[in-house]
Amino acid sequence: MKQLLLDYWYLFQDPFIASLLVGIILPLIGGLLLLRRAVFLGVAVPQFSAAGLAIGLWLLPWWPGLWQEFLDHGHPEMSYMFAFAGGGAVLALGAFSWWESRHRGGTEGLLAAGFAVASAMSLLFLSMGPLGANLVDAVLKGEILYLDHHGLIVLAVVLSLVSVILLAARRPILLIAFDPDLAATLGVPRTLFERLLWLCVGLSVGAGVVTVGPVLVFGLLFLPPLAARGASGSMPGFFIRCSLLGLIAVLASWPLCLWLEQPYGPTAVLLSGLLALCFHGISRLNIAKGPRY
Amino acid sequence: MTLLALQQACIGYPGVVVLDDVNLAVEAGDYVGLVGANGSGKTTLLRTLLGVQSLLEGSLQRGSDFRLGYVPQQMNLDSRFPLSVWEVVHMGLFRPGNLLTRTPPADQAFAESCLERVQMAHRRQALFHSLSGGQKQRVLMARALAAKPTLLLLDEPLAGVDAKASEIVMELLDEVHQEGCAVLLVTHNPLHLRDRATSLWVLRHGKVEAASLQDLLSPEGLAAVLQ
Numbered sequence: 307m308k309q310l311l312l313d314y315w316y317l318f319q320d321p322f323i324a325s326l327l328v329g330i331i332l333p334l335i336g337g338l339l340l341l342r343r344a345v346f347l348g349v350a351v352p353q354f355s356a357a358g359l360a361i362g363l364w365l366l367p368w369w370p371g372l373w374q375e376f377l378d379h380g381h382p383e384m385s386y387m388f389a390f391a392g393g394g395a396v397l398a399l400g401a402f403s404w405w406e407s408r409h410r411g412g413t414e415g416l417l418a419a420g421f422a423v424a425s426a427m428s429l430l431f432l433s434m435g436p437l438g439a440n441l442v443d444a445v446l447k448g449e450i451l452y453l454d455h456h457g458l459i460v461l462a463v464v465l466s467l468v469s470v471i472l473l474a475a476r477r478p479i480l481l482i483a484f485d486p487d488l489a490a491t492l493g494v495p496r497t498l499f500e501r502l503l504w505l506c507v508g509l510s511v512g513a514g515v516v517t518v519g520p521v522l523v524f525g526l527l528f529l530p531p532l533a534a535r536g537a538s539g540s541m542p543g544f545f546i547r548c549s550l551l552g553l554i555a556v557l558a559s560w561p562l563c564l565w566l567e568q569p570y571g572p573t574a575v576l577l578s579g580l581l582a583l584c585f586h587g588i589s590r591l592n593i594a595k596g597p598r599y
Numbered sequence: 600m601t602l603l604a605l606q607q608a609c610i611g612y613p614g615v616v617v618l619d620d621v622n623l624a625v626e627a628g629d630y631v632g633l634v635g636a637n638g639s640g641k642t643t644l645l646r647t648l649l650g651v652q653s654l655l656e657g658s659l660q661r662g663s664d665f666r667l668g669y670v671p672q673q674m675n676l677d678s679r680f681p682l683s684v685w686e687v688v689h690m691g692l693f694r695p696g697n698l699l700t701r702t703p704p705a706d707q708a709f710a711e712s713c714l715e716r717v718q719m720a721h722r723r724q725a726l727f728h729s730l731s732g733g734q735k736q737r738v739l740m741a742r743a744l745a746a747k748p749t750l751l752l753l754d755e756p757l758a759g760v761d762a763k764a765s766e767i768v769m770e771l772l773d774e775v776h777q778e779g780c781a782v783l784l785v786t787h788n789p790l791h792l793r794d795r796a797t798s799l800w801v802l803r804h805g806k807v808e809a810a811s812l813q814d815l816l817s818p819e820g821l822a823a824v825l826q
Contacts, residue, residue: 341680474699481690484680490651491669492746493695538681539726 314564320458321450322560325570328518328526329556331465333534333548335510336527338472338503340535342483345528346417347402351395351507352523353424355515358394360431362387367436384456384516388464392512398424399504407497450518450570457517464513468506479503480541518571525575526552533582537589547585555581600627602665602750602781603648608657610640610647616655617643621807623800625750625783627664630776632792633785634815635802641785644802645754648783668748668780672755673735678728684738685723688714691745710745717741717771733764740771750781757791769795789815 315322339348367373372383398420406413472479478499482489489496514523534547555578563573604624611617617640625631635641646652647659649669668691691713692706714720717737722730727738736756743751753772757765769791776782776795786792792799792812801810814820 341677343677477693477699481693483677484682485671485676485690487646487649487651487671488669488690488742491649491667492693494693495695535679535681539724540683541681541686544681 318451318560320455321453321570324450324453324458324461324517325556325560325574326553327461327465328514328522329552329574330549331469332510332514332523332526333530333552334545335468335472335507337531337534337545337548338476338479338483339507339527340531341480342503346414347399348507348527349524350402350417350421350424351398352511352515352520352527353421353428354398355391355395355508355511355523356520357424357427357431358397358512359387359391359516360428360435361394362390364431364435384454384460387516388460388513391516392464392509394424395511395515396505396508399508403500403504450522453517461513461517464509468510471502472506475499475502522571522574525571525578526555529575529578529582530555533585533589536586551581551585552578600662600664601625601660602627602629602662604660605648605654606658606660608647608659609655610643610652611655612643612652613655617805618802618807619805621657623807625781627662627749627781628776628779628797629781629783630795630797631781631783632789632796632799632812633783633802634787634789634792634799634810637787639802640805641802642754644807645752645785648752662749664749666746666748666750668743668746668751670736670739670743670751670753670756672758673732673739676727680728682727683723684719684725684727684730685714687727687738688723688742688745691742706745709747710741713741713744714738716744718767731761731764732759733761733767736760736764736768737771740768744775748780750783751775752783752785754785755787756784757786757788765791789821 336348339345366376366386369386372386375383402413402417402420405416478489478494479502481492481494482496482499486496511523511527514520530548530551531544533551534544538544538547556574558581559570559574559577562577563570566573602625605621608621609616609619610621621644633641633644643652647654649667650659688710689702689707692702692710697703711720711723714723717740719734719737719741722734722738727735730738740756743753751772756768756772760768772782772784773795784792784796789799789812793816796812799810799812799815801808801815810820
């Protein structure tokens with residue numbers, strides 16, 4: 307048994323560490339988006355990131371050095387893919403927040419239209435691109451077993467940076483989300499912190515999409531926070547529950563996906579959904595039994 | 600001493616004028632009532648005074664010793680936000696200079712005393728959204744007081760609050776005013792201003808007019824404001 311575990315560790319240590327990172331950090335970012343009432347934005351942005359990645363893969367033969375590297379190693383340079391995926395996410399966030407600042411309402415419709423267009427672009431550019439179907443499938447299905455050390459480094463650097471920034475700026479971001487009028491009254495620079503949040507979300511989603519795939523990014527952004535919100539009595543409690551649920555989901559998915567021989571991303575998302583459902587049910591029971599004031 | 604003054608102000612949104620030629624001032628120690636029917640522009644004027652919304656024309660001046668405490672309508676806040684009572688009160692201590700650092704213990708102790716003052720210290724760990732309307736309003740008052748305001752601005756603080764809780768909120772407001780803090784109270788109900796307000800502003804037909812409480816409480820006055 308010990309030897310088996312060591313073999314698995316040797317084979318999958320990079321994807322395993324990557325799954326822990328996304329399991330802990332993406333639910334925190336999703337929690338902020340949920341409280342900011344920007345869930346729709348969080349759903350559309352990974353799709354734009356995937357579209358950016360698809361365009362990057364389509365353009366790959368235009369860069370002779372990178373194309374040669376792909377031919378030698380079977381996958382493009384991670385930083386190249388991240389630039390396109392992150393760029394797609396940040397551009398989409400910038401466009402949506404620009405729209406939101408100039409128009410009252412109508413953002414949901416625009417997000418739905420954007421989601422449809424981005425999905426079509428992803429499929430179209432991947433279909434037109436020169437890369438093998440296996441790589442494309444692996445990236446989009448969230449088959450993180452293929453993740454290499456460079457991918458892990460990109461993910462770790464981006465998520466660590468984003469975590470530090472969001473931890474430092476959590477108070478103004480939460481104040482703006484809860485009571486924007488008070489934030490303005492106190493002189494909190496709303497635009498600055500909103501842009502900072504969007505930049506962090508864009509970078510995290512971009513790094514997540516190129517390494518663990520859009521399916522896992524979608525799932526971890528929102529399933530744990532949705533379950534945690536109803537059961538939390540304070541902000542630290544909410545964020546701890548978000549991360550804990552994400553962490554349990556990514557850990558428990560490993561034996562499951564290896565046993566079922568299915569892609570890791572969808573397995574983790576389904577498990578995360580089940581966990582969220584159970585957690586939500588237990589929380590409702592506790593509330594029903596709890597004290598009345 | 601003037602705390603806040605609007606001069607020849609035109610208030611509204613780009614392309615939509617809500618209030619025109621607004622001239623008003625709040626002096627230290629004032630208790631101002633702001634009354635108007637739904638859609639008369641109360642919220643727009645309030646957001647302009649808060650600095651949330653820009654003026655279309657004119658100027659907004661603030662005095663040198665101006666510190667604003669703001670009590671929003673509790674119904675306007677996201678009821679699903681998992682904030683404890685203490686976390687809400689703590690927001691009153693935020694300043695642009697201390698957003699990224701820890702709040703000094705002395706400020707925290709002051710916020711704690713504000714919570715005690717509104718008699719909500721025993722619920723400091725409770726979820727804000729689990730409180731009743733009156734309790735929420737008291738917590739929001741504590742948050743506003745934590746900012747050590749010279750002007751307290753309240754947006755319909757008695758909306759969705761029962762009669763007994765309304766009485767507690769108004770008594771608290773009287774205390775704060777007696778201690779020297781100016782008050783600007785936005786309300787639907789002019790009766791709340793009886794024996795309190797030192798001046799009254801009525802929003803009517805796109806203008807802000809000064810009025811006396813006597814006129815306002817007459818049947819004609821009430822009908823004119825609330826129609």
